[in-house]
Structures are given as C-alpha cells and as structure tokens.
Amino acid sequence: MKKKKVVIGTRGSKLALWQAEWVKSELIKLNPDLTIELNKIKTTGDKILDVPLAKVGGKGLFVKEIEEALLRGEADLAVHSMKDVPTDFPEGLYLAVICKREDPRDAFIAGVKNSRGLASGESPRRQGVKGKEFKINSFKDLPHGATVGTSSLRRSSQLLSIRPDLKISQLRGNLDTRLRKLDEGQFDAIILAAAGVKRLGWADRITETIEPSISLPAIGQGAVGIECRIDDEFINKLIAPLNHNETSVCVRAERACLKKLEGGCQVPIAAHAKLAGGKLALDGLVGSVSGDRIIKSNVEGNPSDAEALGLKLAEDLLSKGAKEILDEVYGKDIRPVNGEIAS
Numbered sequence: 001m002k003k004k005k006v007v008i009g010t011r012g013s014k015l016a017l018w019q020a021e022w023v024k025s026e027l028i029k030l031n032p033d034l035t036i037e038l039n040k041i042k043t044t045g046d047k048i049l050d051v052p053l054a055k056v057g058g059k060g061l062f063v064k065e066i067e068e069a070l071l072r073g074e075a076d077l078a079v080h081s082m083k084d085v086p087t088d089f090p091e092g093l094y095l096a097v098i099c100k101r102e103d104p105r106d107a108f109i110a111g112v113k114n115s116r117g118l119a120s121g122e123s124p125r126r127q128g129v130k131g132k133e134f135k136i137n138s139f140k141d142l143p144h145g146a147t148v149g150t151s152s153l154r155r156s157s158q159l160l161s162i163r164p165d166l167k168i169s170q171l172r173g174n175l176d177t178r179l180r181k182l183d184e185g186q187f188d189a190i191i192l193a194a195a196g197v198k199r200l201g202w203a204d205r206i207t208e209t210i211e212p213s214i215s216l217p218a219i220g221q222g223a224v225g226i227e228c229r230i231d232d233e234f235i236n237k238l239i240a241p242l243n244h245n246e247t248s249v250c251v252r253a254e255r256a257c258l259k260k261l262e263g264g265c266q267v268p269i270a271a272h273a274k275l276a277g278g279k280l281a282l283d284g285l286v287g288s289v290s291g292d293r294i295i296k297s298n299v300e301g302n303p304s305d306a307e308a309l310g311l312k313l314a315e316d317l318l319s320k321g322a323k324e325i326l327d328e329v330y331g332k333d334i335r336p337v338n339g340e341i342a343s
Helices: 014-030 064-072 153-162 175-183 194-199 233-242 245-261 303-331
Strands: 005-010 035-040 077-081 093-098 106-110 147-149 167-169 189-193 208-210 224-229 269-276 279-287 294-301
Touching: 005 014, 005 064, 014 035, 014 077, 014 175, 014 194, 014 224, 014 233, 064 077, 064 093, 064 224, 093 233, 093 245, 106 175, 106 194, 147 175, 153 167, 153 269, 153 279, 153 294, 175 189, 189 194, 224 233, 245 269, 245 279, 245 303, 269 303, 279 303, 294 303
Parallel strands: 005 035, 005 077, 147 167, 147 189
Antiparallel strands: 077 224, 093 224, 106 189, 106 208, 269 279, 279 294
C-alpha cells in the first residue's frame, strides 16, 4: 500500500533543517500528492556544547538518536551531513542515497572592519562584506600569533603544520553563533566548511576558500546522505532518484579509507576524491594533533573500484606511519568522534 505521509528525521540546526527541507522539496517535486513532515531530534552532539568534540568520546554523536527514531518507526528516512555519518550502521539501517555535493572545501572567514560600529539592528553576519572590508584578506595574511577558531582537529593539524605560530581556539555552536563570536572579536578568523555557509546564504562572508593543498577536506564534506530502513521498499524507491552517482562514488571511496583507519572526522584524518578524465583520484592524509607530522598519499584508478581505492589509500597511509600517529591520538584524552557541528 502506498504511503501518503512520510516523516524525515533531522537535527534541529539551521543547516540540518535546510538540508531536510531541500530533500523534502525534491521529493514533493517527484511526488506532488505526498505529505512530508519533519521530526526534529536533538542528538548528543547538539546537547554537549561546552566540551571539545574530540574529548566527548564515542561515534555517531550527531546521528545516534535519529537512527533510534528510524528503528522505532518514528521516522521513515533520515537526512544527514555525510561527514557526521559513521561507517557502521545499526542492524536494519543503511546509507541508501548520497545527494549531489556542494563545495567540499574549507572556508576562511575573517572579521570585517568596523563591525562594532554598525547601525542599530544591523548584523555583519547578514550584511557580509557589502560596504565593509575584511580585517585580514587571506589565510596567508594572518599576523603572527593570530587566533583562529575551529572545532576540528583535522583543520587545526593542517593549519599548524603550515603556521605553527597560530593560536587555535575551540569554536562550537551553529553558524550564527560562530559568526557572532568572530564579529565580537573573540577570533581573528574562523574556519568553517564552505558548503554550510553557502547553503545558508552567507557566501559573502567567506574571505577565502581554502584549497585542498592547504586544508584537505573531511570525509564526505559538502555531501548530504539519506539513511533508511533496508526493508522499506517504498522509501527506498521514493528516494532513489535523489542519488547523485558521481558524488556517491567519491564519498564511498573516502569513507572506505576512513573505515580502514578506524577513525572519525574529529581525528586528524582527511580524504577527498574527485572524478576527472574517467579516473577516480583520491587524496588522503593523517596528521598529528600538533601538526608537526603530516602523512599524505594519493591513489588513482577506475571509479568502479571506488571502495577498493579507498582501502588502498588507507593502507598506504598506514605503511607510511599513520598507525603510530593514530595510536598516539587515541592514547591521549582525545577520542575518535564522527561529526562536526555546522558543517
């Protein structure tokens, strides 16, 4: 029997709701008679805002409660930022669809000049750079000892490897909160995922998009995934048209590397795949928390071998010394965590 109502499980952040609403609108375009509701679920990662994610411990901090809702039948499908999604799923659930990717790169966002002198009610977060100038024009222009906000060990490791003089300060919260802290002068600049900033309409706040050669993106960054019950034929058929094959191939290769390394995206692990000339090229790295050791590798091959290439990349990183770095990270008061808020 055909369902008339479908429930999407999602986090309640602005970015998560944007993604869920986008999936909803795409499904309604294909099925105009369908009623779709959102079930906003607060996850563990949303509740713990005063502790760096890397010290919270556990995987799936931003998906566990949503998956439980799927298993209880309180949601028919779940919409996730792919970089929040663990590589293992509860029995009965799986990653059914990976939607077309936004810009996977990191964004460097500097404060704007005179942000404290705005007219009453005027928000530099909304205003962007119209009529204003950035205090710092690019990452390379950061002054010695500048304070940079990020919650990601992956980002801080890579930035410190280039600029060990930087002061990396923890930055948690949604996009509004992070931009407000920047505008209040708590940081000289912050680093966010470009995809989330663009999706929420704040692209004009991006001072510079950081190339992967400087900051290799997180696994799955910029992509949206849809999880559902394996045996729900109606939902599987309903969401299948939203799968973007090129993005799916790339992200599955990246996730295969992550799975072999047994890490989450709060560990200094990065991988990014792209299709070009009929080939799948995959870059990866593992770094120390301090950024004094960065191990890189890359592989290339047939897109049909995406997951095998991801595995090969991980094995090459391990052979070059990544295991020692990861053992050191896991041995400290830092635990692998799958997820970053406000991608």
